[in-house]
Amino acid sequence: MGIPRAMSMTVPFRTAPPVETDDVTIVVATRNRPDRLAETMRHHRAPVIVVDNGSDEALDAPGADVVRLDSNLGAAARNVGVERARTRYVAFADDDSYWESGSLQRAAALLQTHPRTALVAAEVRVGAEGRLDPVSAQMAAAPLGTPPGAAGPAILGFLACAVMVRRDAFLAAGGFRPRLFVYGEEALLAMDLAAAGWRLSYAPSLLVRHFPAPAGRNQRARHRLETRNRVLTALLRRPPDVIARTLAGALGSHPAALLDVARNLPWALRHRRPLPSEVEAALRRLN
Template sequence: MTVEQAALADANRARLSVVVLTYTRADQVLDTLARLAALPDRIDIVAVDNASTDGTADRIARNFPFVKLVVAPRNLGAAGRNLGVAHVKTEYVAFCDDDTWWSPGALTRAVEVLDAAPRVAVLNACVVVGEHGAADETCERMRDSPLPRDGLPGPALIGFMAGACVFRTEVFRQAGGYEPRLFIGGEETLVSLDVLGAGHEIVYMDELVLHHHPSPLRDSAQRRRLLARNAAWVAWMRLPLAEALRATYDAFRLMRAEPWPRSDVMALLKGVAWAVGRRRVIDERVRQMRELVHEDDARREAQTVDRGPVGSTRAT
């Protein structure tokens, strides 16, 4: 290969990969992969099948032979994304689920932003929901983050959305990816705390658009249990004692309000002991960031009470 050919090959090489996670939603993931493949952005695509039971892997292989297909040995939940990242060879990695897809040009723009902002490790996209494309409520809160921008390309955050973000690949790996024991439900929190604790920044970018057409195949009660359980475990791993106790109390309160299966109760209790063994409390910088966000949340909630009920979701 000549120097000119090598330079051309390097110029045409993708700098960003998209990892798509799916589980037993073959029709939806095929639609998502078709949309990603049609993007003008120069990207590699990795599809992770979380041990689906509906022939998803076979259909992906047959319809998209150019997509790197990774089949998990079992359903790993959010940690299935770790398998995808293990096959990524690019500097940056974007994530989406089988019911989300990136807008044309968004991923090219993400590369430009990350190239120009070495302090930033994670970009969170603007998620637009459904046919009408209304901005996700969480993203609206991210847009109004109370944290100082300090020269960042967008509002600073203390968290991100797992299926709507772009990472520096090496930072994701250094953070250890998603903890398999959390499975799914608030799994981003632990990664976020560790990314911030390593001195990196997480930023919201309104111009990076991700479309989300939510699947109806969801178990809301199970998700609430997993969110409460994982919040308690993460708190014991990383947060001050008062927050760990409060998160555990909240989980027990939900347990009483929505009687949990005995297996979930036992998992919560055993997991607390496991989490304590992995305890490494966040530093003062991250603690102050969280306090600013929580104070802003409290102010917003008080205003909501004064005005009357309006939906709200913590975003940052």
């Protein structure tokens, strides 16, 4: 994988606000959406690494460290940004999201004061109306409870555009798996962090703004990838009864995805590593 610096597509970025913490690097993966990136870049309140995920034209993001990939790595492009970062903590943002003022500083403080926590997830508000994201609503319900001394309610899933991670823990867990590409890639990382003994916490005092495009994405293709990744994640980490239920669900909702699973089956079996019993028990409480 080549990652030479390249800057040729200039976008009119506005002046960024002052940096609110030196302990955090923001990693943004983007592809072919310079206008969206230009809108959110001006809100980032920490140093930014932009990973240009194989865009058709090289991207220029003034004020950011731009890494140009030769091909689209999907979610694994974030791994490149984390490897390049030199801060203890890394916050993820998409090219259509940003952390609200004060949230980066508060998130870093939570990780600092909770050394067993590898990841904190912010509340996500969607669109100009600030609609609560359904995933945030689920986290707020705290079905796993809040362990004593934890940074917030325990979670085993998250939205990648709204978390801060402990850099060393993220890298040790392997980051986002390239084979999963996109859509549902967070579940496996959450499991692996928990299996390594780390806590993952929801912190509603943190706020991320998300402005997804209203249309234009192939929803059928997305559903197929989500279904494939759900089955592959079960094959990689869950026990046989969960695998069977997940396969049955995939057959009923998107049977074409099972062709993709079959092509990836040898890889999944080679990398299968069942979860510790306490992590599996927590997952069953959620499902």
